[in-house]
Each structure stands twice: as structure tokens, then as C-alpha cells.
Amino acid sequence: MTAVSVPAPVAPPRRSSPFAGVGHTMTLAWRSLVQIKHNPMELLDLSIQPVMFVLLFTYVFGGAISGSPGDYLMFALPGIVVQNALFATMTTGFGLNHDLTKGVFDRLRALPIARWAPLAGRILADTVKQAWALTLLLGVGMVLGFRLGNGLLGLLGAFALLLTFSLAAAWISVLVGVLVSEPEKVQIFGFTVIFPLTFTSNAFVPTETMPGWLQAWVQVNPVTILADALRGLLVGGPVAGPVFQSLIWAAVLAAVFAPLAVRALRRRV
Template structure:
């Protein structure tokens, strides 16, 4: 006697709401942050290197460029914060590529979670790391004599502008992290592109101290524009013009690289 087998059609997968997706994003962001406990070098890269830049440039070049280390610190610290934020965006692509090459991303996507939460969780975690790095630099700068010219409001505005620009620029890192085969290649891209971009800006040296042919590029360099906006917010000076230009750059970067990154990620996974 054989029992009859009835093939019951599977119920369609339930679509996850935005609230569930946000919870998944927060959980995965926390996962990325907790990993720092097992890999503290990840946080040290965002802590020691920027502090070294502040100390070395302030006390080695400060007198030669601005007359005194204190005056140079007032000029250079906002620019160093910008440079560090741009380098920190590379950690998003590095971490994403690591998850892709080791199969972690595939295992996450196999879970009943929102499809966009693994990437969103990675970006959110790196944004928290960005905030830590900026806070550290402001704190070290205060110890060395840096003083805020616009108080708490200017500081909050600088945080908001920098994090918004970093989120937009991070899509470049995401695209590179999806396209390359090894995490180290993401770092190579960062040093190849970001290093010349920051050193051909007014992050470390005022524009009028540079050769005339270079000044034309420095003035339109997005790193210069963002550094000028942060100087205005943290120290004093023009704010509206540089901030609007920086946000325009952020919108352009996000509009160009976010769709390319998402398309490349869908093809890879």
C-alpha cells in the first residue's frame, strides 16, 4: 500500500518592509563594528595615521608655511580631516570586497533579510567609523591649540557636511570593491587616486603659494572646495558658497557612481 503524494505549491516569499530592512541594516552594521574587537588594526588605521599627519605637518612644516605651528594648525586641520575622510571611504570597498571574496556576502544574501541591508549595513558602520575619526582629530587639535570659531553649531554643520560628502564618495569605493578581485587592489586605487587629489588641493598649502598653472586646478578641485567649507564652519570665513559647491559635487558623485556600483554588485552576486 503506497500513500499518495500531494505536491503543494510553495507560498511566495513574503516581501520585507522598510522597518524590517532597517533592523537588518542596524544588525549588520553592528556586526561590522564588533569585528573591530577581533581586528583592532582596522580602527588604528583610522586613528594613528590621521594623528600622525596632524603632528608631522604642524610641527615640521607649520613654521615654514604659516609662520608658527599654531597658525598652521588652524589652517591645516580642517583639510586633514577632509583628506582622512576620503581615505576612510576606501574601507567600505575593502570590507565589501573581503565579504565578496570570502563568500560572506553570499551567505548573508541567502538569509531572509532585505537584499539591500548587507551593503547598507557596511556603509552605515563605516560612517560611524568616520565620525569617530573626525572626533579624534578635533580632540587632538584642541589639545594642540585648535579652537572652534563658530562654536557647537559650526562643528555640527561640519560633521553633517563631511559625512554627507563621504557617503556620496563611498560609492566610488563600493564600485571599485565590486570590480576588483582582491581587497588590496582597493587600497592601491585609493593611494593612486586620492593621494594626488588631496596633495593638489589647498589641504596643506594655501592656493596662492602654488605655481600659477596649478592654481587653476586647485580652485576647482572638490577636495579644495570641501576643505574651504570646513574651514568656514570650524574656524570662520565663507561657508555658503563652498558648502553648496561641495553638496553639488556630492550629488554628482552619488548620481554617477551609485547606479554603477549597484549594477555591478547585482551582476557579481
């Protein structure tokens, strides 16, 4: 008689606990941040490009719009911060699409980690990049003459509001990154949508200097509302209204695009 060995059944993979999922998220976020040293172009987007925008807008348009570069800097820097934050959200979709098309996302999902950790890690890493870009812009602005009008409390409020809005807007980038076939198409979407959105706001010029038909759109443009909120927090002026409206916009963006992005991601992977 010959004994026939029967392989033991393979146990189904256990679900990760929430605490383990947080650890997985932190590890994958660190992976995304460490990649910066191997990608000089991303460092350019995070550091040199924002500084270049501050210098160009301040010294090229400042005298013509506000009479002096210093006065224009006090008006325009919050708007430049908003524009840079919106463009930075595109890196979330770009990196996610790169991971999807190159098979990195599939390899990560095959590991015994929380299913939501790869996406959460990507978003967390990009939030850290947003904080770095905001710190850099404000630092350069202060060197050029920008001064805080509401002290540390206003600065912390501006940080919290901008990161909250950016986190909500990043879901648009996630949805685009999942739907398109190439990472470059995420950038095309950014320039096609974000560029007109920021330039048809009061991020760079006062609303009253625009034609009447355009002012109606500028006043309801979410970029205008967020720029006004940051001006109120950083420089001075109305705060409660613009901040509340910005949070409403952030909630709407997250409520609409987060479920669509998650559903599209599940279908693709």
C-alpha cells in the same frame, strides 16, 4: 493501495518590509563595528594614523609654511580632516570586496533579510567610523591649540557636511570594491587617486603659493572646495559658497556612482 505523499510546494520568500529592512541594516552595521576588536589594523587606521598625520603636519611643516605650528594647525586641520575622510571611504570598498570574495556576502543574501541590507549596513558602519575619526581629529587638534570660530553650530554643520560628502564619495569605493578581484586593489586605487587629489588642493598649503598652472586646477578641485567649507564652518571665513559647491559635488558623485555600483553589485551576486 499505497498512498503517495506529495511534498507541499515551498512558498516563495516574502519580501522584507521597510521597517524590517532597517532593523537588518542596523544589525549588519553593528556586525561591521564589532569586527574592529578582532582587526587591530583597522583600529590603527581609524585612530592612530589620523593622529599621526596631525602631529607630523603640524610640527614638521607648520613652522615652514605658516611661521608657527599653532597658526598652521588652524589652517591645516580642516584639510587633514578631509584627507582622512576620503581615505576612510576606501574601507567601504575594502570590506565589501572581502565579503564578496570570501563568500560572506552570499551567505548574508541567502538569509531572510532585505536585499539591500548588507550593503546599507556596511555603508552605515563606515559612516559611524567617519564620525569617530572626525571627533578624534578635532579633539587632538583642540589639545594642540585648535579653536572653533563658529561655536557649536559651525561644528555641527561641519559634521553634517563631511558625513554627507563622505557618504556620496563612498559609492566610488563601493564600485571599485565590486569590480576588483582582491581587497588590496581597493587600497591601491585609493593611494593612486586620493593621494594626488588631496595634495593638489589647498588642504595643506595655500593656493597662492603654488605655480600658476596648478592654481587653476586647485581652485576647482573638490577637495579644495570641501576644505574651504570646513574652514569656514570650523574657523571662520566664507561658508555659503563652499558649502553649496560641496553639496553639488556630493550630489554629482552619488548620482553618477551609486547607480553604477548597484548595477555592478547585482551582476556580481
